[in-house]
Amino acid sequence: MGPTGEQWLSNRRLTAIGRSGLSVPARQAVMDQQISPQCSVLDYGCGRGDDVRALQSLATKASGWDPHFYPEGRLESADVVLLTYVLNIIEDPAERRHTLLKAWELAGETLVVSTRLTWERSKVTGDDLGDGVLTSRRTFQHLFTASELKSYVEEVTGVRCVSAMPGVIYAFKRDEARLAYLARRIAPAATWLASDDAASAMASVVDYTEQRGRGPRLEEMPAEMVKLLSHLTTAEVQRVVRASADAAKVAEGARRSTLTTLLFLGVELFNGRGPFGCLPLSVQLDVRTFFSSYKAACQRSDRLLLKLRDDSYVRGAMNGSKVGKLTPTALYVHRRTIDHMPVVLRLYEHCASIAAGRPQDWTVVKLRHQGRGVSWLDYPEFDSDPHPRLRSSYMVDLATLKTSFMSYEETVNRPLLHRKHEFLHPSDPDVPKYHRLTNSELRAGLYTNPHIIGTEEGWEAELVRCGRELRGHRLVMRK
Template identity: 70%
Template sequence: MSGLHWESDRRLTAIGRTTLSIAARQAVVDGEASTSTSVLDYGSGRGDDVRGLRGMRFQARGWDPFYAPDEAPQPADVVLLTYVLNVIEDPEERREALQRAWGLTERLLVVTTRLTWDRSKVRGRQYEDGVLTSRRTFQHLFSPAELRAYVEKTTGVRCVSAAPGIVYAFKSDDARLRYLARKIVPHADWLASDDTGSAIAAVVDYTERRGRLPKLEEMPTEMAKLLAHLQPNELQRIVRKSADPQKAEAGVRASTLSTLLFLAVELFNGRGPYSSLPMSLQLDVRAFFTSYKEACMRADRLLLKLRDDTYIRGAMQASKVGKLTPTALYVHRRAVDQMPTVLRLYEHCASIAAGRPPFWSLVKLRHQGRAVSWLDYPEFDTDPHPKLHSSYMVDLTTLKTSFKSYEEAANRPLLHRKHEFLASDDPDAPKYRRLTHSEVRAGLYRNPHLIGTEDGWETELLRCGRELRGHRLVRRKES
């Protein structure tokens, strides 16, 4: 055991929760765990995830060597391995635990560990490849890239970082690609339909947004039944007559770019044959490209553009959304889908490599070097100058990550000119723009080096005799 002369008491690391763990919540949010899938929590601790999932009517079971040892773990569609690997002090036993969980997995293994940036919260001293805590427990803290590589090496499959410290390992490449497609290609929401007329209207709407007619297999079951009496040529004629040509053409452009984005991200993570693509993407390739080979060649060229500093800088300057600074482009999450395709690819590659955090407001794309940061401003919509809560950065050249929390900071960074991070047609943009104009007229931006933090901004407000009431700037009342 690599010179280890003690055995940690791992049961002490099991904590009680009143909500689902971040891993279980992520699997539910991503639609990977549902009422139609079986879930095994392998190393379930006190069983809070199992109880929470059962409360949601999920088919959930748990096994734990201390808290639930009696029932042998049975295979399940989704297996959760939550904060287990990091508490095992023996590297060989750690690997065997991951292999056993993988052996019980029928569709998806969700692996979660504590991360290196938690080191300040773990009281103890360095021991072997981890930390020996003051409670005589053990913690091996992973970096996001290390965790993904470790799971890939042990399972032998390509993995995806669903969030920092959460790795998805799919049993089949088809399932992995379906997951990526849901993340990258806009989801096709169908209009409600209860008769043939409304079903046809829903198909017209789909055609305008996607740029092509849907196949019967892509439609919701009830809608397909409503249209079953129509011959394909007849439905095609009706839709072509009803669809707005300009909207359909915009749908073609959007779907073409989304397909290229998916294929480029897929190459970044390992590309499979045409037959491995989800059906809807196969149909997009047929509709918008001369061949799968042509689509892949165009996607490859797009991925190569990420290495071209001049091209990236030009894409940032041409972007209709976001705030461009001397070092980076900042875009609000509501506007990221409107960035040029190469910049969307830039952000997606970082998210797959090291995980996109669950909470963020702005994405920062560096044009000097290749690094992506997700910045969390929880009060962005309500605070005229929201304060930074946390920052998570991924360096795409080294895959190193860093996390910084400002939650306890006394003088937090804050934002100005909020409208610049949004799309021009965002419903909140006019309100934010009016505030910025008022602040410029009042002289609040004369000393830009002072206003980037809470204390400096408050000093300038006092100097100019102003205060904020919501998103309105008013004269400060004399005390």
Template identity: 70%
Template sequence: MLPPSPSSTSEDDVQQSWNSDRRRTAIGRSTLSVPARQALTDRQLTPDRTVLDYGCGRGGDVRSLERFDCRITGWDPYYSPEAPLAPSDVVLLTYVLNVIEDAAERRQTLKQAWELATTVLIVSARLTWEKSKVRGQEFGDGLLTGRKTFQHLFGSSELRKYVEEVTHTRCVSAAPGIVYAFKDDAARLGYLAHRIVPDAEWLASEDTTSAIASLVDYVERRGRPPRVEEMPRPMAEQLAHLKPGQLRRLIRDSSDANKVTDGRKRTTLNTLLFLAVEVFNGRGRFSTLPFSVQLDVRSFFSSYKEACQRSDRLLLKLRDDTYIRGAMHASAVGKLTPTALYVHQRAIDQMPIVLRLYEHCASIAAGRPQEWTIAKLKHQGRAVSWLDYPEFDADPHPRISSSYLVDLRSLETSYVSYASSANRPLLHRKHEFLASDDPDVPKYERLTRAELQAGLYEHPHIIGTENGWEAELIRCGRELRGHRLVRRATD
């Protein structure tokens, strides 16, 4: 039997609709699942939206999200069959599809979850790189475990394509193994805008003077004055007694013209980036754009058509190897090697716009991982890797934890974990991955100079791994104390 149709199947029938062995895949959670945490970060789970966790298992996410003031209901054929099944703004289908052994039932489950969602369906599944963690025999299109549970492991791009095929809508990969399917363009574009165009940040305003200061700060960062609808309500009320002409004069007299110019340039580039990425999900009408993006287009372009044409030209440049290599050489941030540009997460937005588009295209295609430190952009071929160095700031030579790669030509993905490696790759010259104005750069530069003077970089083919680096430290009679290089103590 299939999971219930919201309108035609009674809840008494639901208990028998899913094979009872599937209950064994439900784990008890004391913290939010990765998909729920991602959805919170992406502002898809908010107190003003109703949420249905469809196939909630033991209900760990339901209880955790209730603490975030989410109006959430959890339904499960074994653990919560009595819960009401009603259309909700957001439907979570968390690690459900991969435990259904019947392909037709799997497809029907996804279809029914889609029918229950009125704003967005959030689908997550286990991925092929987890195969080493699943022991079992081949069964159908997956594995049957010793506990008589089933696992179908998806590829990152496979999951997105599968959801698109069933829902007949263009989907976005929020992270590896997490796909968002939106019911309308406005919701999808609002999500993309949140990822690309920084949200408005307002300084605290307790009176007219501080409200004006907050307004000036916004203008310097965005490059244009806001509309009343964009302002926080308390701030709009504090400025309501001022006439539009007075506000314009205050902004003109109080703002830094150079900062306004920089803000205008930054917002123009962000808008082009947004419109270019939007192509991959079907560019919509001007009226479907988020309101603030509409205002940016009106402020910085002669028309929506001109803005789209410029973003299309930007997309074409992604195919030009010479242009991409030139952009990497011209980039003010990042470490350039013979094959790729490496840029720290803190500096990623300071790359040339075409390189930012390069990285965003990969993230839209297969999802950017939740944990990453450095993005690697290849200039031979088109591939992006997100490398995780969890101790980048604390460790003078951080060890890699994992790598997630997306090949933009084939859309194939690969994941490598170094958790059990006894000789992990590590980083040197940390300052080269950051922007020059990063506050940690001077400290990292001092360490690099000291290591150069000590002769630690004389054999670069050796020092790239833990064991080789330790051997060179011993050879040179040095050791590290934090980000200081000192002489090694003798016995």
């Protein structure tokens, strides 16, 4: 029986599983700074209450309510409301919608919604019931696609939402909070050098200026640093910075900040642009410093976003990219090299991640030439395995926003990578080692039949044919 007396068609309490730590959505919200000790959290439909206890252990003011396990829990508003794997177990669409509306009503700042996704269908067996499946244990599952979940939450709450990862959606009560989150994803806050006296504090300000291409405002500086420099006037600080900062580094910082601002504004337009006053302070200051006006900055970013529709422009950007492996169909780039891509390609990847979520585990991103599709590929042994095997692939089609997921963990003949150095930036410290291996394999004739070597069995057959074997990242004669 439900909390309002309605008869449930499924045994919902059986879907509540025990955990030893935070659930994936709650952990993501902590990592994204949506949950912190400074905010209150309500886990609405908390099941056995494991997330509540885990958050409390992190000094967070967390409480929970559940119609079966914690019906006596206090159901009152909180800064952040978690609605974790609740919508997918409700068989009645009207009740499902009512539950989401209630959670949104209780959220003071942010609502975190998570559900199971359609790629888990093979794990759910049972008979069709309404828009889902009733299992043999009489539990119900309505599986969402990543884009369907985002659209559903947006339609019910009436606000623009962001996909934090596949199956996890953030809905914000204020545009300022949404834009601050986007800014953190695209342009993480600057790091400040440790300071324990006025001289080191001034050195930190100089370093910030070189990184950002402009001096910091007091509001951007750590409180302790402001105290250390309180005996100096603003003009004196600026004079020291001008005398100490490397002009070439400042110019490079300004170029980098200009591109990052254009990237943020492009993603902001893709996700719903707000007024200038809603932007984070650091972005406002970058706009004022590097552009003639907010309107001019928006116009430049809009042109950049429009260029994503032009196949020839995107291919040109890929051809001109100094990083990544370019094939006849796509550009492949390692995650630690992604910030070295041209800004239009970074915008390409960010738009896909905002639309359908970037998975937690990925190693290489694949950007298609024609059409607009992004895949995040997971090669967990990339650094240790000379030819890492593919574990999973998550793809979003930007034209339709359809997503697909493929796991290769149970596949006998998995795809694998070659020429690892090509996925990285030339300055990456591992590039020389990977390059030496590639050259050795070329000399041994291992790449003579490229149509064979893309899978484990084909690659092993070529190693045997050439009388070679691998020891770490060294190619040796086969014994």
